[in-house]
Amino acid sequence: MALYHFFVVITMKILIKFLNIIGKEAGTLPGRISLIICKNIRDYVKFEGKIIVITGTNGKTTTNNLFYEILKREGKKVICNISGNNIDRGITSLLLKNCDLLGRINADYLLLETEECYIPLIYSAKNLQIDSLVILNLFDDQLDRFGEVDNVVKSLEKFIINYKENLILNGDDPNVVKLGSKAKKAKIFFYGVEAINRSKREKRETVLCPLCQNKLAYDFYFYSNIGRFNCSNCGFGNFDYYKKVDDITSNYFKIKNEKYYTTNSSVYYIYNLLSILILSEIYNVDKKNIDYIFKNKIFNNGRYQKFTINNRNVTLYLGKNTTGINVLLNQIDKYKREKELLIILNDAENDGRDISWFWNIDFEKIKGFNKIFCSGTRAEEVAIALKVNNIDVKKIIVKNNFNDAISKLLISKNQKYIITNYSSLLKVRNILSNKER
Amino acid sequence: MELKFLILYPDLMNLNSDISNIKILKYRAEKRKIKVLVDEYQDENSNIDFKQYDLIFLGNGSDINQKIVLEKLQKQKPKIVESLEKGTFYFLIGGGCYIFGKYYYDTLEKKVNALSVFDYYTEKKDFSYGNVNLKVNLSGKNVNVVGFENSKNVIVNTNNYFGKIIGCSSKKVINKYDGFFIENVLCTNLNGPLFSKNPELADWIIKLLLDRKYKCNIKFKNIDDKLEIIAKNNIINNLKKINV
Numbered sequence: 001m002a003l004y005h006f007f008v009v010i011t012m013k014i015l016i017k018f019l020n021i022i023g024k025e026a027g028t029l030p031g032r033i034s035l036i037i038c039k040n041i042r043d044y045v046k047f048e049g050k051i052i053v054i055t056g057t058n059g060k061t062t063t064n065n066l067f068y069e070i071l072k073r074e075g076k077k078v079i080c081n082i083s084g085n086n087i088d089r090g091i092t093s094l095l096l097k098n099c100d101l102l103g104r105i106n107a108d109y110l111l112l113e114t115e116e117c118y119i120p121l122i123y124s125a126k127n128l129q130i131d132s133l134v135i136l137n138l139f140d141d142q143l144d145r146f147g148e149v150d151n152v153v154k155s156l157e158k159f160i161i162n163y164k165e166n167l168i169l170n171g172d173d174p175n176v177v178k179l180g181s182k183a184k185k186a187k188i189f190f191y192g193v194e195a196i197n198r199s200k201r202e203k204r205e206t207v208l209c210p211l212c213q214n215k216l217a218y219d220f221y222f223y224s225n226i227g228r229f230n231c232s233n234c235g236f237g238n239f240d241y242y243k244k245v246d247d248i249t250s251n252y253f254k255i256k257n258e259k260y261y262t263t264n265s266s267v268y269y270i271y272n273l274l275s276i277l278i279l280s281e282i283y284n285v286d287k288k289n290i291d292y293i294f295k296n297k298i299f300n301n302g303r304y305q306k307f308t309i310n311n312r313n314v315t316l317y318l319g320k321n322t323t324g325i326n327v328l329l330n331q332i333d334k335y336k337r338e339k340e341l342l343i344i345l346n347d348a349e350n351d352g353r354d355i356s357w358f359w360n361i362d363f364e365k366i367k368g369f370n371k372i373f374c375s376g377t378r379a380e381e382v383a384i385a386l387k388v389n390n391i392d393v394k395k396i397i398v399k400n401n402f403n404d405a406i407s408k409l410l411i412s413k414n415q416k417y418i419i420t421n422y423s424s425l426l427k428v429r430n431i432l433s434n435k436e437r
Numbered sequence: 438m439e440l441k442f443l444i445l446y447p448d449l450m451n452l453n454s455d456i457s458n459i460k461i462l463k464y465r466a467e468k469r470k471i472k473v474l475v476d477e478y479q480d481e482n483s484n485i486d487f488k489q490y491d492l493i494f495l496g497n498g499s500d501i502n503q504k505i506v507l508e509k510l511q512k513q514k515p516k517i518v519e520s521l522e523k524g525t526f527y528f529l530i531g532g533g534c535y536i537f538g539k540y541y542y543d544t545l546e547k548k549v550n551a552l553s554v555f556d557y558y559t560e561k562k563d564f565s566y567g568n569v570n571l572k573v574n575l576s577g578k579n580v581n582v583v584g585f586e587n588s589k590n591v592i593v594n595t596n597n598y599f600g601k602i603i604g605c606s607s608k609k610v611i612n613k614y615d616g617f618f619i620e621n622v623l624c625t626n627l628n629g630p631l632f633s634k635n636p637e638l639a640d641w642i643i644k645l646l647l648d649r650k651y652k653c654n655i656k657f658k659n660i661d662d663k664l665e666i667i668a669k670n671n672i673i674n675n676l677k678k679i680n681v
Contacts, residue, residue, distance in 0.1 A: 143453065144566045144587050148499045151544060206448035206479070213505055353567060353606075354585050356629025359454035380668035384633045385457070387664075388464045398664065 005044035008034050009103060012096045028085050031093030044103040045095050045127055051110045052279065055119060056136025056170075057149075058324050060086065062304075063136060063272040064113035067279055069297055071109060073289040080111040087115050091122060109283075116152050120159040132166040132282055134275045138175035139224060141321040142352030149175055153210070157182045168278045170271060171241050172226045178210035181236070189242040191274040192228070195220040196248055198267055199227065211236045222267050223330070224323045243274055262294045268327050307432045314409075314416040316432060318425055320351065322360045325419060329365035332417050341369045342409045344376040344402050344420035344428065351421045355381055363389035370414060374398045375405035376424060406431055439472040440646055443490040445533075446498075446506050447477050453587070455496030455530045457630040458639075462492075465636070466643050468660045481509055487520035491646045497531030497628045500544045507536045507551060514552055521554070526621045526646060530631070531588060534617065534624030535559055541590050557617050557624075559590035565607040568672045569627065571600025571615055575641045582635050583672045584627025592617050592624065599625050604676035621645075634669040636662045 012030040019026045034041045054064045061084040068080040079098045081090060091112055099105045114122065116138070123130050140149050153175055160167075160183045167183050170176045171190030180188055193199075199220035207216045209231040216237070221227025230237035247254040252261045253270050255277075262273065273294060280290050307314040315332075319325040332339070347353045355378050366372060366386065372395055374382040379400045387393050399405035402424060409416055420428050442463070447456055463473040478485050487493060498506060510517070517537075521527065527537070535541035539558040540550050546561055566587040573582045582600055591612040592598070599616025616625035623642070625631070632639040640657060647655045 140452070144585075148452070148544075150499050150501055208449075208502070208505070213501060354453065354587060354629065356453040356455075356457070356585065359457040359630050359633075360451075377671070378668075380664045380671070381630070381633060384664050384668065385630070388457070388461050388633070 008038045008041055028089040028093050030096050031089035035092055045099055046103050047105045049108045050131040052132045053130050054113045054134045055116050057139040057141045059136045059272045060113040067276050068111055070289050070293045074285055076108040078109045078111050079107045086113045087118050117155055134168040135176050137170055137173045139323045144354040145352050166282055168275050174210055174225055174229055189278045191243045192241050193245045209236050243278055260294055263298055266331055307436050309435045312410055312416055316418045319419040320421045322357045325361045329362055333365045338414040339369055340371045340414050340416055342373040342405055342418045343382050344424045345378040345382050346376040346421055346423045347378050348423035351423050359385050366391055371395050373405045373409050375402040440491045442475045443478055443493045445478045445495040449502040449506055450496040450498035452497045452499055453629040455628055458632050459494055461632040462639055465639050469657055487516045488523040490525055492526045494528045495533030503532040517554055524621055529624045531628045535590055557592045557595045560593045562591045562612055564589050567606035569602055570604030570673050570676050572603045573600040580637050582638055583669050584631045585629055586626050588626045604678050606676055636665040
């Protein structure tokens with residue numbers, strides 16, 4: 001067996017070298033091929049360091065990248081899937097790229113964002129045991145690819161029941177807390193945000209207790225089902241927080257008396273930072289490195305990236321599910337002057353072919369735009385959803401080709417926002433980068 | 438002219454934004470100066486009178502939510518049957534239609550006994566998902582109805598199917614027919630915003646409701662459906678044809 005693995009590894013390394021020579025990124029190809037010819041190729045990997053896994057519906061790549069930067073500043077050797085290839089083929093590729101011919105990986109940490117349903121598949125193996133697992137949140141996302149969130153939770157439960165190491169959980173997300181309730185052997189760290197001026201107390205949609213299905217009561221909530229909940233019937237939601245944010249201002253957030261200055265003080269971003277603070281404690285990171293990254297790090301990977309093109313300000317966002325887009329619309333809504341929006345909605349395999357989630361976004365927040373351009377393979381669906389939700393048809397412009405749409409968007413001098421889902425992101429970013437020059 | 442719609446358990450049974458269909462019906466009716474009132478049924482203690490409504494809607498839900506709603510609706514079965522007899526139109530999607538049949542299968546493939554308002558039940562099928570093109574007979578005219586399908590159940594034991602599958606994106610055809618369709622009941626596995634791509638079906642339902650209520654033969658003024666037709670054709674053009 002080991003001999004076969006050895007040959008697979010050599011072959012993949014030659015492939016990777018070849019691709020690099022002809023100027024191409026190896027991407028997930030080595031992973032895809034090796035998994036076809038050798039299903040258990042990952043068993044060959046030998047790693048003595050700590051494996052940290054980041055999972056959840058929204059925020060994996062951001063959180064993964066931030067902690068990667070922090071560990072690098074600490075001088076640690078970290079192997080990380082920073083570009084977000086987070087299913088088995090991507091992770092297998094990464095391991096193959098970074099192991100020697102005997103399968104050994106020489107690093108302090110393997111830091112891997114991983115899609116929820118791949119966690120049991122990859123990390124049940126004896127040689128790939130997780131030391132710290134972060135679960136950021138669990139929302140409905142690409143129902144056709146991943147199934148209902150209840151089923152995602154169920155598939156993770158079997159893994160969690162036997163999990164013995166560090167488990168860092170968003171205590172304000174009822175689905176995440178449900179997983180926590182099954183993790184009897186793990187060391188659990190709950191994080192959350194206290195009621196602050198941004199929290200809401202008005203009526204919200206019914207959320208059922210994940211344990212007993214009675215209606216959950218909320219003291220306050222921030223968005224979707226995220227907030228301080230409890231079940232008066234079975235006591236679900238009654239636990240101690242390890243870390244809680246007490247206050248958020250436009251520049252920093254506070255935990256007890258400790259201030260953390262940050263580039264982005266939205267509550268969604270701060271939830272990600274909280275998980276990083278707990279990881280940093282576990283791995284003894286120097287506070288000055290945390291502060292530096294929180295204060296300075298802005299990503300240019302297209303998921304949130306600003307461009308200036310012919311004196312027009314363009315912000316590019318990735319939005320791939322209802323909650324994600326509502327979070328973005330809420331942030332953009334704070335900009336009260338003239339603004340225009342381009343929505344690019346595709347239904348490629350990695351977007352999820354089912355685009356019905358788009359119809360659940362908060363259309364009220366779209367009324368503030370002067371013009372809304374609709375593009376992508378499902379541009380018409382976007383336009384129909386807008387007009388049915390009482391957006392003035394005179395404001396809606398359909399341009400399936402997003403090159404055209406971007407050109408039209410850039411005509412006026414107003415503030416520009418682009419929200420795209422996954423399959424177009426790289427191309428849009430490249431178009432904008434080229435126009436910026 | 439006025440129409441009244443009732444949405445059953447909107448918080449629990451709207452997994453694929455199925456309620457967008459009610460928004461579209463309301464939008465299209467109001468464009469023709471027809472007033473539409475939409476109520477929600479969330480609390481079994483309310484005195485909502487089902488037979489007062491022209492149309493009652495139940496969408497698709499998660500496995501757990503479906504079971505909860507099924508249990509709650511058991512007590513309302515007499516009201517449901519009464520309103521059906523009085524002519525209320527029932528529009529049911531996915532899990533919403535399984536609940537009204539004899540039984541269905543949950544995501545763990547266990548059989549679940551349901552309301553038995555209708556005689557159909559479901560059969561397990563291999564999970565397939567993707568866009569689908571149905572040939573549907575609306576008042577003697579054949580119409581293409583396209584939508585997205587994402588289910589492990591298919592309705593059987595009826596001759597009154599909603600549509601015949603004439604195009605789909607998956608390599609093997611899993612089932613021949615979709616749904617259940619009689620005088621005042623429309624059930625389909627096509628979830629989410631069905632009417633965004635099927636304006637003729639939406640208008641057919643609105644006309645049916647008005648003709649019955651006001652004993653007329655209403656003729657609608659056309660509204661701009663360019664986007665809707667493009668959206669429908671884009672899907673049809675990307676589907677494999679199934680020999681009929």
